[in-house]
Amino acid sequence: MAPGIGHEEGWPQVVGTLDDVAAASGVSRSTVSRVINGGSVSEATRHRDLAAMGETGYSPNLAARTLASGRSGVVGVVIHVPPDLLFQDIFFSGLFHGIAEALAQRGAGMMLWLANLSKEQTLERILGMRLFDGLIVTADMLDDPLVDGLVRSSLPTVLVGHRHRDRSASYVDIDNERAAEQITDHLISLGRRRVGHITGRRGGVSAEERLTGYRRAMKRAGLATDGLVADGDYLARSGEAGAETLLAAGVDAIFCASDTMAFGAMRTLERRGVRVPDDVAVAGFDDLPQAAEASPPLTTMRQDTGRLGIEAAHALFRLLNDKEAAPQRVILPTELIIRQSTVGPLGQP
């Protein structure tokens, strides 16, 4: 019994298979299949079959289709990050919707894998099921057995936000290092000399790269960074704590590896009676919606996460459509958004 069909008419209208449609339309199964999959069929037949499919409410059986063709039309999206990060960080929201939009547009299904199993189990099940045509994987960790395993498998895979050392890996990312360098440069150009940095989750690609970028800019300007780096984890709390540390170290600017941490840092500064940007300038990273409405509005680095998702999906399609395709590597631009947390309302420090 085909599910979801509730008519109670005078006939076996419960049509579930290609053969049923074929019978109803007076052609063979093969022809109906061609209509669905775009083979060469006469206009008349196509119309008749389409009509028959409409009447019967026919819809192809995914399992049968996958078994016969080896393709499922379903893309796996693997988000193996700690739950608290996943749901606090709008990064993933934008990413998701980008991916979902691009996949839906091409008629591809999307199956989400969150971090509910161990990495080994996840790897095993994803590969074992053989359900996916391809994979989009976000994994920020420098060393991640899941990502390594997925990349090594024969399953077409696109990494998001993770530049894998494996030369054969396809990925979509931003240039964290350059972006961090740029934002640090901005702070330095404002005359700040003691620029502190609150890092993202250490061991993660983005956090390490942003730290590297920050260090490079400081070094180039001939500024020391000793004692000016506080470890964070992208969440607000660590921004508060980091600001506390950096304040003690004596800074005149703080570059936070995420906006969320910047908000935390600003809370600490406010509590301590430190003026922003007069005493300490603050910059974030992400350009969350709240950044523009913070007080003062937050200088930050905008990254378009929706775009990131879309590009990932497109890269995967390219991989899927051409088995010989070279690894896809896409670096998306970021944009420095200068607001009053670094440059006062009248343009003064």
Added chain:
Amino acid sequence: MAPGIGHEEGWPQVVGTLDDVAAASGVSRSTVSRVINGGSVSEATRHRDLAAMGETGYSPNLAARTLASGRSGVVGVVIHVPPDLLFQDIFFSGLFHGIAEALAQRGAGMMLWLANLSKEQTLERILGMRLFDGLIVTADMLDDPLVDGLVRSSLPTVLVGHRHRDRSASYVDIDNERAAEQITDHLISLGRRRVGHITGRRGGVSAEERLTGYRRAMKRAGLATDGLVADGDYLARSGEAGAETLLAAGVDAIFCASDTMAFGAMRTLERRGVRVPDDVAVAGFDDLPQAAEASPPLTTMRQDTGRLGIEAAHALFRLLNDKEAAPQRVILPTELIIRQSTVGPLGQP
């Protein structure tokens, strides 16, 4: 080529099918199938087959299995809410992890459907694919064609946070009405007379039920509610705005349908120099992690969203294991958490 198998030994170790395992173990396909699915097999054979499967790294083909048996072992989780809500509200985080945990424990797969397609398309594809053994659906809207369609379909379905008027629907929920009544009672018992309410997203089950509960408590106490209800949408911004409105109406307490809105409301009160709880008491709903650390700490209604997810999964399993099972209806308890946003540090108002 079976993916993920990298050995380079002296033999066709690339085993992908049941027949391959059978050949390697010297038995028939049927026997290996029995070993996997728990049929009656001699101990000796079982061990031999298991060993053969281990060596070859065999893993069953989901599509073939689904096609032959009509069961996939995969549960669909449908979250059809606006994106901004999804990723700001920890409600879903807890829910997810509860569901994921319970499903993983039973070896069931989980496929997530977010709101990337229209409700009609979603319905069509979910039903059409015939991939899911069952469904867990969160849908808060009073009128939701997707939920209606899913419930009417023959696919075993459990609703989360949504008590459907359909008597045959299975659901897991909390008693929003009673909880709201209880929290309003608490406010009234403190001597507050002008208790305002900032609602959740109107048209949603939870929002309407909480409003009803609030109204009932007020009515029972002989208090008027005219002008004391401000429409919100669960997000912080609407809490700020709602508080503004209610302040103008003159309230001495505000019950917000979510903690997030309560935080927003408290921000407004602080900005206006209104003391909490001295001038205006504030209560929320959800007991987010931040509630305990707000200043002042927030009185709220705790709901265990993880439990909600687990119970939903269990209800679905019951439905799946017994085709004749009656509709499952589970109401989980909530707990009033009293903190200083309603009762001052020394117990005074």
Added chain:
DNA sequence: GTGCACAATGGGAGCGCTCCCATCCCGGGA
């Protein structure tokens, strides 16, 4: 008029599994 290319269609094999039924073999009771 004949032959041929090519578009439109039908038919059959087979994807990897489950499930039912037939078969085999063993031991025990008559």
Added chain:
DNA sequence: TCCCGGGATGGGAGCGCTCCCATTGTGCAC
């Protein structure tokens, strides 16, 4: 000794589809 019950196993059909190949029908050049 023969027969029978029952556990262990093998074999075959079939799930609904795709894909290849064979077949048919058409229009066109010769």
